[in-house]
Amino acid sequence: MVHGLIKTVVENSTIPVIETGTGNCHIYVDETADFSMALSIIENAKTQRTGVCNACESLVVHETIAKDFIPLLVNVLSKKQVEIRGDKLACEISNSLVPATKEDWGTEYLELILSVKTVKNMEEAIRSY
Numbered sequence: 058m059v060h061g062l063i064k065t066v067v068e069n070s071t072i073p074v075i076e077t078g079t080g081n082c083h084i085y086v087d088e089t090a091d092f093s094m095a096l097s098i099i100e101n102a103k104t105q106r107t108g109v110c111n112a113c114e115s116l117v118v119h120e121t122i123a124k125d126f127i128p129l130l131v132n133v134l135s136k137k138q139v140e141i142r143g144d145k146l147a148c149e150i151s152n153s154l155v156p157a158t159k160e161d162w163g164t165e166y167l168e169l170i171l172s173v174k175t176v177k178n179m180e181e182a183i184r185s186y
Contacts, residue, residue: 081115099113
């Protein structure tokens with residue numbers, strides 16, 4: 058919907074416009090992350106203003122911390138009614154997660170939905186999106 062609006066404005070405007078485009082913002086939580094800080098950043102990035110283009114839509118978590126981090130994430134985001142869609146490992150860690158589909162990894166939700174993927178390292182995180 059947003060992409061269609063942007064395209065229409067760019068193609069039909071009689072005055073100069075700035076095109077912002079669409080996208081999907083990700084946060085990566087490394088194995089060395091401070092959990093408290095990471096949770097605070099994620100909560101703010103996902104829930105402060107869900108309908109903006111810089112809201113977090115996908116979270117990538119280093120697999121070595123996933124068992125400890127994901128339950129904390131669920132606890133924080135469930136208080137804000139965020140639906141979390143996870144990969145296989147994330148769903149095994151918490152049965153509160155909805156299994157993610159292939160489309161979830163690139164979707165700009167603009168609502169209280171977050172996809173969560175676990176990875177072996179930062180290089181895999183970068184390659185997977």
